[in-house]
Amino acid sequence: MIAISMSIRKAGGGNNRLPPKSRSFVFAALLWAGAFSCASVNAETLEEFAVKTAVTLNLAIFTEWPEHAFKSEDEDLRFCVIGDNTVQQAFEQLSAKKIGSHSVAIFNINRNRNIDDCHIVFISGQDRLQLAQLHAAALGKPILTVDDTEGLTTFKGIVNLQKNNDKLTLNINLDLARQAGFIMSARLLKVANVITANP
């Protein structure tokens, strides 16, 4: 899949028709842009938030919620997002995707931060206070908290995504997950950095 998308990318860049010669600065700049757009882009890279949404979707797939978390078999999986427009737009892509018998419903809870109805909360950014508030409010509840705060030394949420050398690392606080009644699949725990000493 990546290969296909990359070839689209390259084709898009390669088709660039260069304008006729001009003395203007703007022209020179655009010409240069053309030259750059011909250059190929690093083939293994994907957009950060696209990857984060996909990882979070996988988290939902490989996590079992406690029974009482869903009122019915086909109830929506309420997926709440706190973050700027880039983050919100990225998560919109998950809307209506199926996880077992549940459909994903995306909620932007930037304004009214009521998390009690959420099955998953994804919180983006470096605001450590907001993060602490969320963790305090979600503690022990069947709410899967996922954050992407960089440079954390202690993990008080269930899942944390860190960027290390341009790749994502998955940190899972298993004690907190168990406390909230989650069962996480072995496949998930195999690829994650599992933290247990820090409930």
Place this chain on the structure above:
Amino acid sequence: MYKTVILIFGLIVWMLASQAINAEEASDVYALDLEELLDVKVTSVSKKAQSLSDAPAAIFVISNEDIKRSGVTTIPDALRMAPGIDVARIDSNKWAVSSRGFNGRFANKLLVLIDGRNIYTPAFSGVYWEMQDVMMEDIDRIEVIRGPGAALWGANAVNGVINIITKHSADTQGGLVTGGGGTEELGFGSARYGTQLGEDTTGRVYMKGFKRDELISQDQSRSNDDWDKVQGGFRVDSLVTNADAFTVQGDAYHSNFNQKLNYPAFDTPNGIAFVNDKAQAHGANVVGRLQHTFSSTSSYTLQLFYDRYDREDIYIHEVRNTYDIDFQHRFALNGWNDIIWGGGYRYSESETRFDRTPAISFDPQNRGDQYFSAFLQDEISLVDNTLWLTLGSKFEHNDYTGFEYQPTARLMWTPHPSHKAWAAVSRAVRIPSRIDSDMTLRGSIIPAGQSPFPPFPVEATVNGSKSFDSEELLAYEVGYRFTFAKLFSLDVSAFFNEYESLRSFSPGQPVPPTVNTPYITQPFIIDNGNSGETYGVETSLVWQMRDNWRWDLSYSFIETHLHNSEYYQEAVSPQHKVSLRSSINPWKDISWDIWLRYTDDASAFTVVGVAPVESYITMDMRLGWRVHKDVELSLVGQNLLNDSQLEYIGENFVQPNENQRGFYGKLAWQF
């Protein structure tokens, strides 16, 4: 010409379209399994291009990366990136900074906070920019809010609020040492070290210093305004419990600043004398902040700060102590009402001395003022996730004018995550400062030889008035934000501002000569005689043209219609302002930035009348080379297009000075 424009336009559209195709690739990501996802390299290119606030106000954010890549070394220079903000250097250690017009060194309609600490001084309702500094590398972001923010932030947030926010100490772990120098930035250095102090406690300390060269006077003589400064500080952040976050931070500084000043004098033929003044300032502050969470929808913040400065130049020696406490509680009343309410108290006391010249004095010399405030804001969700109405008001009491109210109504509409529109109507006031109320300023002297009443010279003074009232603004604003294909964002806002009771002055009764004062004094009394309207448009546009190339364009237009009194001609800000930045990484480890700025004709207010400032265009450039993972070398050229350029003229005492072309090199090492 038209053909060229069409061709360029076509090319831009084509590039955007080609990138829209690139952006579509994201859907493929869901076909990857977890192992593959954690193995793929990620880029955050679109994040940089696209992050836009969803607040119903005209907000522009200057990021840490913007500051670094622009090569700026001061907070005012960083603010030049924002649309709608007028920044001009008056001399080496003085700036004029304002939002939406009315610029001047003593500009008074802009509120500025550093980490929640209000740095505006009630001495003149403005900011001594030369005394404000932070470790530039530790700035998380600068939020520039144009338009009235008074409903939340209170009096003096008339035309804008600037929030300078430094990083959490957990994000500045380890060491950073920088140093460098050049032609105008003669030498500078800084060192910061951050460490973990406990399980959930982190801290940092820093020290910085610089020496800056003098500018050049407009007549090409020396301007004698070189200066230096040393500043140090700390910050500790702790998560005391899961629900209580505590921050304490502080700074202290000392600065020697030279200035070439003029003052009205009887003993010179033209009534003006000059002095090379060696001035100094020192100060310190400490801020404590506790944030407690009741639930995900309810939390409060309690903040206390103390700020002190001692600033002495030949005209005025002022020592000011400010004590402030603020409380703010946010909670969701129900599913559709989000309430913020709070209150605050401030006591600000100032002692002034005028021992060295008779040019200015305050009566009373010392005074302390109390400011009480309360505010309430309700954000009402009218249509889920689409339409919000915010109603709020600040209620204040101050010792100058008594009770003030400052309401706002704001509507935010987000029909689609890519489209956001907002509109607002607000009232704001600028309360009097000590110069409005207590000052007597000797503005000019007409020597006996040119006097209309020989043989007596004439002294013109500006006198504050205890009856001076608040300046009032009624502002109407609309805005729209748009993002396209993840790589392009546009932010447009327009405003119409109606001002009443603006400051002016009118001539009072002349005072005849006496034996002790053998001259005629013509006082001009400060009053609220001016009014007027301004309107304008501000746009900012970000285009991530390639993964390694980004453009930032901002354009501001302002039209000023003031009904001025004959004796007080308010400053008129540049009608057009453009800032265009290109940030490119031509190779890995190399960054290259070009920043072009255009500033239209403007006029400054001075106590002796209007002073025109001509339009100018200038350019900065920065070349950065990451020699090693932790070491970066950079070369910066500033104001490259002219040897020197007049940017502004101060209200009084300061001669016109020109900002010069400068180069500096810098080394930054982190460990």
